[in-house]
Amino acid sequence: MVKKTVKIIGIVNILLLWVVMPVFGQEQDTSQMLNSLRISIDTLWVLVAAFLVFFMNLGFAMVESGLCRAKNTVNILSKNFIVFAISSISFWALGWGLMFGNGSGFFGWDGLLFVTGADNSPAIGEAYQGAYAALNWTGVPLxxxxxxxxxxxxxxxxxxxxAVAERIKFASFIAFSFILVAVMYPITGHWIWGGGWLQTLGMWDFAGSTVVHSVGGWAALAGVILLGPRMGKYNSEGSVRPIVGHNMSTVTLGGLVLWFGWFGFNPGSTMGVGDGSAIAHIAVTTNTAAATAVxxxxxxxxxxxxxPELSMIINGALAGLVAITAPCAFVSVGSAAIIGFSAGILVVGAVSFFDQRKLDDPVGALSVHLVNGIFGTLAVGLFAEDGITGAATxxxxxxxxxxxxxxxxxxxxISVGIFTFLIAFAVWFLIKQIIGLRVSRHEEIIGLDIGEHGAEAYAGFQIID
Structure with a gap:
């Protein structure tokens, strides 16, 4: 009887082992599957947000072309179309490594052209870490x-x-854009987002009021100074002569496209969906700032x-969006409302300020992106609430x-402004000496569409400029 009982117990133990062992294996498989699923969802979120930001290229093209004259529409659309192609090449070739590669506090040098010496294809359920330690906080693939x-x-x-529309040579714009994205933008970006010295000193810029918008604004300001104003922008006694845009419908549509795209710009900068409350908070602060800025x-x-001027209303929304880009994750909704309303007032005053100083900016890019990029960055220092979405600001x-x-x-x-403006001025100046910056007087009169591209945006229609 005892022998029979022992035999039965042994058989049961074998059966239990046969059942339990695969379960342990399944637990490991389940854990790996869950990790893979989490990374996949995060990756989907990051890419969808990136697609929204890419879609903003359409918004910029529509706003710029509409606020300028019909005779320059083809040129403006060409610039806005080609600029992302240029950026894609220059950022891949050099900018990415300078910005996020491991290196010093001033720029990165590891991982240029993705020659990292590491496996760029992680196993399923794993995310690339490698040479870009500044972005190891997000687990999505390289x-x-x-x-x-x-x-x-x-x-x-x-x-x-x-900012340089209606008088710049197409080739000069291409050359400057390549250098901006390859060198200037990534170096200052490394200081703030790439583990550089400003990040170490405690500067916060969640989605790029300074990293993106002020840098673009400072670079534009240098170009505006060297280019000079458009013909006919100022009367002989120095007073401003308004040069009105030709299509406010496209400006309005472009403004709405940009507002929509900003929901990828700011909430997408979480680069993961692990904290849904933070994403929702950022979406609401972003929208609130835009609304009050209007x-x-x-x-x-x-x-x-x-x-009430429509162009100012639209630029007001963009100013609010730029201003909230740095603090969107660090401030309350109430503070976002104050920041946005202030930005809306500020952009109107800034347009007048630049006009009075004969800094001709056809679309108000300096007022929107430079002035409110600065304001938004400083707003973090004024309105930040420690840990409001988890960040210890x-x-x-x-x-x-x-x-x-x-x-x-x-x-x-100050540091980003000085560096970007001086380097941008030098680059613009070199381009001016080598190939020139400005189209001829004749081309500016007949329009850059014919002079630079040999085409018209509205062929067959008589549009009085």
Missing amino acids: WAKFFFQLVFAGTAATIVSG MGATFASWLREGK GNGLLLGGGFKLLISQLLGV
């Missing part, structure tokens, strides 16, 4: 990280296009001009945090 950052780099170059610009232009000045954070933000604004 190429997802690259593409998301690429669309941001392209945005910086697109900003320049609007109201601020409407009221300001109404008071200034006696009537410390409190801003207006919430009892003292001047520490504001000083770090100001240092970032």
